[in-house]
Amino acid sequence: MSRLELRARLAQRDVEFDLGLDDGDVLAVLGPNGAGKSTLLQMIAGLLRPDEGRIALGDTVVTDTAAGLFVPAHARGVAMLAQQPLLFPHMTVAANVAYAPRCKRRGRAQARAVARQWLAAVDAEHLADRKPAQLSGGQAQRVAVARALAAEPAVLLLDEPMAALDVTAAPAVRGLLRTMLRQQRRTAVIVTHDLLDALAIANKVIIVEDGRIVERGPVRGVLAAPRSEFAARIAGVNLVSGTAVGPGAVKTAWGTEVFGRGDITPGTAAVALFSPVAVSVHLDAPHGSPRNVLPVTIAELDVHGTSVRVRGTEQPDGAAGICADITAAAVADLDLAPGQRVYFVVKAQEVGLHPALAA
Template identity: 65%
Template structure:
C-alpha cells in the first residue's frame, strides 16, 4: 500500500487536477458524466499521460513530464476493477486469480495457494474450477476482486464496480468491498454515482466537475453539508449559492435572499461566498403565502412530480444560474388535498432553523 499524489493538466480534456490520497485511505470520486473522474484513474494507472504534471505512489515518482519519466502501467503496482469483470475466458477461476502472482514470478504451487486464499476471502472458493462463462455477474465480480487483491497492489482503483449488478447482488458485493478495504487498510480510489458506495466504503469524498476538484472532505461531512451542486444532488438535498450579506443571511446572484443558521463560531465571522443547504422534507407547500412570517417563502411553479417511496417529490423550475430548482417532499394525501400537479403555482416555505449556511469551498 502507498499514498497517491497527482498534479496534472491535460489541455485537450480540459482537466487540471491536484489530488492526494493518504496511505490506507479510501477516497470516493463523485461527479457528473464527463467530469474527469475516469481520466484521473487513468493518470494514476499510467493509461493516460498529462501534458504537464507529476504523479507519485508513495516515495516513487511514476510520472514526471519535466523529467521525462513515465513508468508503464504494468510496473506501477496498481490494480483496477471496473463494472466489467474482464476475466480471462480460457482460464478457470482459480487460474484467473493465480495469474497476477504468477506474473510477479511466484512459483506455481504458491500462486495456487494464494488464489485459494483470496477466493476464500471473497466467498468464492466453491467457484475455483469454473470458467468465467459459467458465472453470474455477481460471482464474476467477486472473482475479479480476488484477482485484483492477489496482485498485492499498492493502490486499488475501482471504476463503478457495482454499476452492472442487479439490486439483489450489489449490497453483498458492497459489504465485501467494505470489509476488505477497511480491515486491510487498502489505499483505494472509487469512482461511483451511488451514494451507498460512498457511505459504505469511503473515508473521504472528492467531487469533480469540469475537470476540477470542487469539493473534498470526510464522507459524512460532504454528504450531510455539501458545498457543491453535484454533492447536494447525490445527497438528495437542496442547495443555493450566494454571498453572506449579514449574519444568518445569504443572497443569491439573482437576488433571492434566504435566512438560515450558522455554526456559532462562524456566525459573526462568515463573509463572502457561501451555500445554503436544506432537505426536501423541510419544505412545506402552500397554495397561498402563509399568514405567519416564516423567514423563507419561495413562489414556485411545479415542473415535475416523482414518487419517492412513501412521498412525492415536487420540484420547481431551475434557478437562473442553471442549478436544479428547489425540491419538496410531500405525502400523497397532501398532493390530493392541495390538487398539486405540474404547472401549478405554489409557495415553498422553509423555516430558518431548517436551513444551514456554510462557507463555499475555495
C-alpha cells in the first residue's frame, strides 16, 4: 500500500499542511512562487524535519515528532524526480537505472534485468549503453523516470519534472508519466506551474498559498469552479469575491453587484466566476438588458491565442484584475489603450456563483 498521510508544521518557513492520499492517487500541487510547494515535498522526502507533525507512507510512520521518530531520507522508500535528471555522469544508462536495485542488495544479474524492464517501459532500452552526456534532454528525463521507478518507491515525488525540457520533449515525458503512474497505480505528488501537468497526470489537486492549502479536490472540479484567486488565474477564469445578497447575486465590499446562477446562501461569502470570452467591452455603459456592467480601467493589452486579452487593473480588494478576450478588430474599433476607462459587460447566465472557501 502506498497511501500518504501528512500533518506537518514548520515555523521557520511558516508552513502548515494537512493532507491525505489514497493508494494510486496522483496529486498536483499548484501555487505561486514561494508558497511552500517544494517545502511540502522536502518534508515527505525526509529532507526537512517539521517542528510538529506526523507523516505516514502506507502503514509505515516515517515522521512523528511527538514520538521523536524521524526516518532518514534514504530509508523512506521515496523517489524524487526533479527538473534536472541528475544521472550519474560516469555510469551508463543501464547502470544508472540498476543503481537503486543494487542498493537494495539485489544481485548484478537481477539488477540488470530490472533496469532492462524499466528502460523498455519508458521506450529507452536502445539507450542502455550510452552515457548521460550522449543523451538529449528528453531522453535523459525518460531515463530518470526509469531510475526513479526502478527504486520501487512507496511514493514518487516530482518537482517540476518538465520545466527544463523543450516544447517537443515535454509532451512526450508528460505522456510517459501519465501512462506509467496509471498502469503501475503509483502514488505520486507533482509540484508544477503548468496546468497541462495537472490535467494530464493528476487526479487530485491542492492549491497552496502562503504556506497553507487553500483549495483541494479533484483536478477538473477545482479548475472548473475555482474558489481561490490563484486557481482562478491558472484556470483562466475571472473571479470576483463578495457576499451573497440573494440566490442570484454577489455584492463586493466596494458595492458592485454581480448577478449569475448558482447555489449560494444570502449573507455568506461567495464568488462569481466567468470566462474572459464571455465578456464584451464597451466605451459607454449599456442599459436595459439582464447583463452585468462592470466599470474597469485598462491595465494592459496582450495577444492571447487568436484574441486580444484586455486586463483591468487590480480589483479594490487587491485581487487580480478581471479580463475580457475580444478580437483585434474590436480593439482597433474601440481604440483601446492602457489607462482608459471602459465597461466590461457579461450576461448573468454566463456567471457561476459559488460559496467561497472557508477561512
